[in-house]
Amino acid sequence: MAKILCIDDEPILRLITSDYLGDMGHEVLEASSGAEGLTLFRRYRPDIVLSDLRMPDGDGFLVVTHLAEEAPETPVVIISGTGTLDDAVKTMRLGAWDYLSKPLKDMPLLGQTVERMLNKARERRNASQYLLNLESRVNELEHELQSWSSSHKDTVLRLEAALKTSIGSLNLALREKDPYTAGHNERVARISVDIGIALGLGEQEQEVLMLAGLLHDIGKIGVPESILNKRIALSPDExxxxxxxxxCGYRILCNIPFDGPVAELVLQHHERYDGSGYPKGLAGEGILLEARILAVADVYEALCSDRPYRAGLNPVDAASYVFKNAGTHFCPKCVDAFRQIIF
Ligand SMILES: [Fe+2]
Structure with missing residues (x-):
């Protein structure tokens, strides 16, 4: 059952329409002018409005114009006995949903029109509701995505913090065992990054190089102190x-999710450009660039440092050794970059 507002200045036509639609089970409200019809509409919010076109005190155009603005979801059907085709087109353009001509000899046509308009209004409401639900779901998803991104960011920050703490702990453990090695790692990291910058490496590659420099000798944790600090020549086994x-360093680091090949760089830092290094005897470009950089920084820094079995060289002599071994022990490109940054 629907609530129908019937606006017509002819009481007999209102009576006929009300009787017919009332018999169909609808509740019918009656108004004798456009102005009265709008007042009743605002008070009772009917489901559909049937309006005459020509009436004193507010015609059908007025009704359509106001309702198209105030309640576009409510169907308005114009029923006119005096209107022309132009009037029909005008009312439809103003927002009427349908147009019927008087006299209404075919009352079932009125009944069918009312049912069709009510169904159309229902479908529009459902479509609007569907769109609202969809919009609401999209908003929810956006919100969930933002929360996820934010918690994901927190997780990454926590992992990075945990990683930095772990690296610090590893270096502390190494410093306890071999103070020389720990300081050496820090100095090699700084020189390596300087060489990397001279070679045009990006920020992320510099970060990886810094980590690899700090950690390149971390595997010495697994070497006995008696061998690390031995003052006489080492046996082949030693x-x-x-x-x-x-x-050993590679095994310690290979499962840590660094943003680059830190474990591989640690594994390769004793490879030599001519293939005479270890552990795999890699050569030339087969060695990662950052590992070739580490090799230069590592040897230079080691030569400058005092060891249990010898005094350190002065920086000029240590650098000369590096320059002389470009193309054999060291990558020539890395030695050129080293030459630019070292003095
Ligand atoms: Fe090493």
Whole structure:
């Protein structure tokens, strides 16, 4: 059952229409002018409005114009006995949903029109509701996405903080065991980054190089102190033990989710450009660029430092050694960059 507002200045036509639609089970409100019809509409909010066109005190054009603005979801059907085709087109353009001509000899046509308009209004309401639900769901998803991004960011920040703490702990452990090695790692990291900048490496690659520099000798944690600090020549077995620090370092680091090949750089930092290094005997461009950089910084820094079995060289002599071994021990491109930054 629907609530129908019937606006017509002829009481007999209102009576006929009300009787017919009342018999169909609808509730019918009656108004004798456009102005009265708008007042009743605002008070009772009917489901559909049937309006005459020509009436004193507010015609059908007035009704359509106001309702199209105030309640576009409510169907308005114009029923006119005096209107022309132009009037019909005008009312439809103003917002009427349908147009019928008087006299209404075919009352079932009125009944069908009312039902059709009510169905159309229902479909429009459903479509609007669907769009509202869709919009609301999109907003919810956007909100969820923002929350997820924010919590994901927090997770990444926590992981980065945990990683930095772990690296600090590893270096502390190494410093306890071999103070020389820990300081050496920090100096190699700084020189390596300077060489990397001279070679045009980006910020992320510099970060990876810094981490690899700090950690390149971390595998010495697994080498006995008696061998690390031995003052006389090492036996072949002891030499192998020392060399194992690259694979030990790789094993420690290979499962940590760095933003670059830190573990591989640690593994390769004793490879030599001519293929005579270890552990794999890689050569030339087969060695990662950052590992070739580390090799230059590592040897230069080691030569400058005092060791248990020898005094350190002065920086000029240590750099000369690096320059002389470009193309054999060291990558020539990295040595050129080293030359630019070292003095
Ligand atoms: Fe090393």
């Amino acid at each position: 030499l192998e033990e020392i060399r194992s620090h690259v694979t």
